[in-house]
Amino acid sequence: MLIAAYIVLAIAFGINLMLLFHRCMSAVQIRLSHGLVATFMIVAIQTGLFMLGMLFGNLLRFELPEQTDAFARTNALVCMGLTVFVAVRSLLPYLRREPRLPLFKIALWMPVVGMALATGINHFLLGLGCGFVASLSADFHKVLWPMLVLQFLIGYWGLMLGRQKVKIRPRRWEVVVVVLMIGVAVAAVVNS
Numbered sequence: 001m002l003i004a005a006y007i008v009l010a011i012a013f014g015i016n017l018m019l020l021f022h023r024c025m026s027a028v029q030i031r032l033s034h035g036l037v038a039t040f041m042i043v044a045i046q047t048g049l050f051m052l053g054m055l056f057g058n059l060l061r062f063e064l065p066e067q068t069d070a071f072a073r074t075n076a077l078v079c080m081g082l083t084v085f086v087a088v089r090s091l092l093p094y095l096r097r098e099p100r101l102p103l104f105k106i107a108l109w110m111p112v113v114g115m116a117l118a119t120g121i122n123h124f125l126l127g128l129g130c131g132f133v134a135s136l137s138a139d140f141h142k143v144l145w146p147m148l149v150l151q152f153l154i155g156y157w158g159l160m161l162g163r164q165k166v167k168i169r170p171r172r173w174e175v176v177v178v179v180l181m182i183g184v185a186v187a188a189v190v191n192s
Helices: 003-027 032-060 072-095 109-133 136-163 170-190
Strands: none
Touching: 003 032, 003 109, 003 136, 003 170, 032 109, 032 136, 072 109, 072 170, 109 170
16 A cells, blocks of 8 residues: 555544544543643554554455465455445444534543543554555555654644634544545555
């Protein structure tokens, strides 16, 4: 996969993190230094889960010993299926008239770890799909740096917006996330 695909995925995950931090900070106020550490911790765990998913995807992808590209289209379709599943899974809570979205007490460290693991399921599943079309060993730095940097910056921005109680439109932002994810999946199928 191209580095642009990982950048787009990092932006999509960063927007999801921005929405989550905005909700959490609107409910509970914490110091920005605590939020800085919490954001980095969550982003590091989520990036690790994405890379773990890619590793499992590398092990599970369809290949022939003589021809490694024999099942390229099949692997790309598996990636697209997992991406559509994650996109629908993240969009469904926002489609309700009165959405009941999760809140975490980010003032304490254990809920922060729980939040990272709970929200990292989507990272793992999308990493699993990406592992079917890309090799983690070849794309290690392409994955690591965009995921860490962009998710951190966008997530911390959401934390500051929530602290200032700035109004955002979460449904519109979530539609942008879904479009970005589906765009990467379609590009993976077209390039296979």
